[in-house]
Amino acid sequence: MINETWRLIARPVGLFKDSDFEWREEAVPSLGEGDVLVRTIYISLDPTNRIWATQVSYMPVIPLGEVMRGGAVGVVEDSRHHGFQKGDIVQGMLGWQRYAVSSGSTLSKLPRGTPLIPFFGVLGHIGLTAYFGLLDIGKRKEGETLVVSAAAGAVGSLVGQIGKIKGCYVAGIAGSEDKCRWIRDELGFDVAINYRKEDVYPALQAACPRGIDIYFDNVGGEILDAALALMNLRGRIPLCGMISQYTATGPVAGPANLARLIMTRSRMEGFLVTDYLPRAGEAIPELLRWLQEGRLKFRTDVVNGLEHAPRAINRLFDGTNMGKLIVKVSEEP
Amino acid sequence: MINETWRLIARPVGLFKDSDFEWREEAVPSLGEGDVLVRTIYISLDPTNRIWATQVSYMPVIPLGEVMRGGAVGVVEDSRHHGFQKGDIVQGMLGWQRYAVSSGSTLSKLPRGTPLIPFFGVLGHIGLTAYFGLLDIGKRKEGETLVVSAAAGAVGSLVGQIGKIKGCYVAGIAGSEDKCRWIRDELGFDVAINYRKEDVYPALQAACPRGIDIYFDNVGGEILDAALALMNLRGRIPLCGMISQYTATGPVAGPANLARLIMTRSRMEGFLVTDYLPRAGEAIPELLRWLQEGRLKFRTDVVNGLEHAPRAINRLFDGTNMGKLIVKVSEEP
Numbered sequence: 001m002i003n004e005t006w007r008l009i010a011r012p013v014g015l016f017k018d019s020d021f022e023w024r025e026e027a028v029p030s031l032g033e034g035d036v037l038v039r040t041i042y043i044s045l046d047p048t049n050r051i052w053a054t055q056v057s058y059m060p061v062i063p064l065g066e067v068m069r070g071g072a073v074g075v076v077e078d079s080r081h082h083g084f085q086k087g088d089i090v091q092g093m094l095g096w097q098r099y100a101v102s103s104g105s106t107l108s109k110l111p112r113g114t115p116l117i118p119f120f121g122v123l124g125h126i127g128l129t130a131y132f133g134l135l136d137i138g139k140r141k142e143g144e145t146l147v148v149s150a151a152a153g154a155v156g157s158l159v160g161q162i163g164k165i166k167g168c169y170v171a172g173i174a175g176s177e178d179k180c181r182w183i184r185d186e187l188g189f190d191v192a193i194n195y196r197k198e199d200v201y202p203a204l205q206a207a208c209p210r211g212i213d214i215y216f217d218n219v220g221g222e223i224l225d226a227a228l229a230l231m232n233l234r235g236r237i238p239l240c241g242m243i244s245q246y247t248a249t250g251p252v253a254g255p256a257n258l259a260r261l262i263m264t265r266s267r268m269e270g271f272l273v274t275d276y277l278p279r280a281g282e283a284i285p286e287l288l289r290w291l292q293e294g295r296l297k298f299r300t301d302v303v304n305g306l307e308h309a310p311r312a313i314n315r316l317f318d319g320t321n322m323g324k325l326i327v328k329v330s331e332e333p
Numbered sequence: 334m335i336n337e338t339w340r341l342i343a344r345p346v347g348l349f350k351d352s353d354f355e356w357r358e359e360a361v362p363s364l365g366e367g368d369v370l371v372r373t374i375y376i377s378l379d380p381t382n383r384i385w386a387t388q389v390s391y392m393p394v395i396p397l398g399e400v401m402r403g404g405a406v407g408v409v410e411d412s413r414h415h416g417f418q419k420g421d422i423v424q425g426m427l428g429w430q431r432y433a434v435s436s437g438s439t440l441s442k443l444p445r446g447t448p449l450i451p452f453f454g455v456l457g458h459i460g461l462t463a464y465f466g467l468l469d470i471g472k473r474k475e476g477e478t479l480v481v482s483a484a485a486g487a488v489g490s491l492v493g494q495i496g497k498i499k500g501c502y503v504a505g506i507a508g509s510e511d512k513c514r515w516i517r518d519e520l521g522f523d524v525a526i527n528y529r530k531e532d533v534y535p536a537l538q539a540a541c542p543r544g545i546d547i548y549f550d551n552v553g554g555e556i557l558d559a560a561l562a563l564m565n566l567r568g569r570i571p572l573c574g575m576i577s578q579y580t581a582t583g584p585v586a587g588p589a590n591l592a593r594l595i596m597t598r599s600r601m602e603g604f605l606v607t608d609y610l611p612r613a614g615e616a617i618p619e620l621l622r623w624l625q626e627g628r629l630k631f632r633t634d635v636v637n638g639l640e641h642a643p644r645a646i647n648r649l650f651d652g653t654n655m656g657k658l659i660v661k662v663s664e665e666p
Binding site: 057058220225239240241242245251252253254255256257258259260261262263264265266267268269270271272275 | 573585
């Protein structure tokens with residue numbers, strides 16, 4: 001059986017380039033004891049993938065020559081692990097390839113009937129990131145003002161909606177009129193700011209007449225600076241990502257307004273969804289209910305074909321992505 | 334009776350200049366109902382004074398032409414307030430002047446026999462800042478690595494000593510060999526780094542082989558950046574001050590390493606001692622005991638004469654101050 005893989009062969013500088021990857025067709029390795037053969041169905045493309053490609057972070061850097069790392073779901077085609085059998089739907093770090101041979105210990109089974117697209121959109125790592133980032137790190141209180149950046153992104157769009165469900169006044173910052181319209185008119189954000197058209201600081205100031213209690217940061221950079229300047233007493237800034245900086249080609253300046261954290265006794269705190277996986281059971285039933293009640297909407301940006309992954313991932317950084325970005329590699333069973 | 338006052342007449346740019354202040358001799362106003370006449374004994378000079386002179390912060394900016402704001406202790410000379418009588422020792426925002434007429438409601442009495450110099454050094458706002466900043470915001474745990482900047486300053490020198498008492502491994506960063514010797518040889522810090530002689534990042538890396546769990550930040554800027562790069566999982570960064578930036582004449586770049594907060598799930602949190610005044614009773618007995626047991630040492634940098642205040646305050650920013658900086662205006666009764 002022939003596998004198709006994208007291997008990372010160079011460290012990206014700025015956006016990913018075609019020459020950072022190599023397409024290889026090669027035999028699928030045979031299974032060792034405890035291994036599982038998985039056919040990839042969907043690969044999740046996430047901003048953090050860019051970090052993995054260049055830096056030691058919360059995970060090792062991806063070694064050059066290896067299959068590009070990526071979270072994915074797939075279907076078991078063959079198994080030498082007692083916990084898995086043909087036909088099981090599994091998730092794990094399958095990588096950018098058509099077939100993955102994984103140790104069963106690194107895979108987890110999804111319950112039968114899990115709808116796979118919503119799994120990436122709301123009920124998986126994206127939904128948990130938004131849920132725990134806002135409620136556990138952000139500690140939102142009824143009536144507070146919540147600002148979220150990358151608000152039309154997979155995480156941001158959920159953060160704003162959960163904020164509304166939980167009684168916050170919500171302002172979203174996004175990079176196009178289309179995105180702003182979507183979050184305001186369809187997702188119910190109170191206000192949307194197009195940072196490519198408006199000066200963020202005055203726009204935020206006008207949008208948040210009572211200041212900012214929670215700034216859910218997905219981008220870092222200038223928008224973080226503007227938000228800092230408007231923080232209220234005992235504000236919270238969950239740091240979810242710094243997408244504006246992942247493709248920077250030199251050192252990035254941090255926020256000039258950091259001293260504002262002192263004046264307002266505010267807190268800035270980084271978090272990773274991986275820490276919350278053991279608590280998924282607190283979030284999933286609520287997220288599922290909101291989804292079924294139509295109170296949580298999401299959009300998926302599905303790219304058809306593994307061959308398009310290297311270019312598609314740049315959509316996360318060039319502003320063209322809206323909603324959860326996924327590569328479809330093969331058909332759902 | 335003639336008063337002597339330093340009035341702020343210009344917004345400082347960079348360090349304070351003589352021309353930012355005006356010395357005025359003028360009649361002491363007569364007392365209204367509820368007023369108290371206080372003779373100033375000691376004025377506390379603190380980095381935050383520089384903020385008050387130029388910015389709206391956690392306090393209003395000092396209006397030009399007003400007496401320079403400053404915390405002080407003094408002795409009551411006359412009173413039309415039922416809560417105070419001649420001879421009482423009081424503290425309050427008496428300002429940079431020989432006599433202050435204050436509403437009694439803005440003053441608080443010190444218990445008879447309070448030693449006034451230690452009051453500024455350990456048992457007042459400085460000690461509370463160090464105590465609550467390290468223990469409440471920093472949440473230190475036995476065996477953790479604590480790094481403190483401006484480590485020979487009033488707050489920093491106490492933070493390091495409390496860290497040692499509480500079982501931390503402590504590295505201090507200061508700006509001269511003298512200061513480094515003092516904190517290492519007399520105060521018991523495990524290691525001292527002279528940031529004017531050594532590259533901070535490699536020096537910190539060598540000094541903290543197990544990484545940094547708590548970085549108590551008094552300075553901001555490059556040292557904050559270096560510390561961020563070495564934070565351990567779930568690190569805490571109490572932000573007490575950003576003294577490196579208070580005299581900046583242009584926008585200051587924030588830390589480039591802020592994304593490290595995400596990777597390590599660390600927290601950066603601003604605080605002000607004013608919020609902890611209601612909890613002073615938790616800290617003072619412990620601080621007093623450590624002081625009496627000789628486990629907390631402090632140094633006071635006393636400047637004699639109100640006339641020297643405008644130049645003396647720059648010692649906080651030019652690296653020449655060691656220990657708590659105080660202006661002595663008149664004799665203790």
